[in-house]
Amino acid sequence: MTQAAVSVRQELRADIESCGFFPDLVEDGILLAAADEPVLGFLVHYEPTFDRDEFHRHLTVLALTQTRLLVGHTDDHAVEGRDNRTYASSSTESIAIRNINTVVLTRVVSDPEHFRPAESPVEETWLSIGWGAMRRMDLEPASCSDPECEADHGYTGNLVADDLTIRMSPAANGAERVARLVRFASDLQRAAAL
Structure with a gap:
């Protein structure tokens, strides 16, 4: 090793x-x-x-x-x-x-107009990874554009890949763990793109 x-x-x-x-x-x-x-x-x-x-x-x-x-x-x-x-x-x-099809890193920052890389604090960070094992269906009643319509139009929805999401914040997890999440997400994005 x-x-x-x-x-x-x-x-x-x-x-x-x-x-x-x-x-x-x-x-x-x-x-x-x-x-x-x-x-x-x-x-x-x-x-x-x-x-x-x-x-x-x-x-x-x-x-x-x-x-x-x-x-x-x-x-x-x-x-x-x-x-x-x-x-x-x-x-x-x-x-x-090769089976990983999405790696999403989301960062929430305050005062984005004053954002400076490596200086501005990140309030929350999410890592979402999709490989097709789990899907979530979000359904809602379908409607039409007629405000007077009372007919049942069934349902409409979205099928969303939902394999794994991890949320971290400096307040809950510490700045070091959030930084590790960002590094890991970047490494995984690079690996999944090859």
């Missing part, structure tokens, strides 16, 4: 550990999926959620190899009636780079 690959792997481990969420399980899933390919870049997104009086954790790890995008998801689960033990599910998807 090259020194660069060792360095990326150490950074990946440190980023996973900083989330404090089953680091051995999370890292093992990504490394199993990577197999003998070195990880060239990565993005870690920790997302705690609250559901009434319950707290749940979700961790997404994206890893880029020479030929694939690896998408790992890990969730914790409390199972009642079983000694209050915690369980986790961890899954990893492997997508061939």
Whole structure:
């Protein structure tokens, strides 16, 4: 393994550990999926959620190899009636780079008229990746141009690729993680265009 690959792997481990969420399980899933390919870049997104009086954790790890995008998801689960033990599910998807058809990086900035590259703060950032595995259908009642018309015109809608979207902001995730998201998105856009 090259020194660069060792360095990326150490950074990946440190980023996973900083989330404090089953680091051995999370890292093992990504490394199993990577197999003998070195990880060239990565993005870690920790997302705690609250559901009434319950707290749940979700961790997404994206890893880029020479030929694939690896998408790992890990969730914790409390199972009642079983000694209050915690369980986790961890899954990893492997997508061939050639199958990725969209990589969208969206940045929200305030005062765009005064925007200066590498100086102006980014308020929010989204990374959306599409490879055709999931689609979302947005439907709404169809209508006609006659305001007096009461006929049922059925529905109209859009079929939208909706495989993965990650949202980060400096306030919620820190400026360093947002910068990593932008770098990862740029690397993935370049890889998907080849």
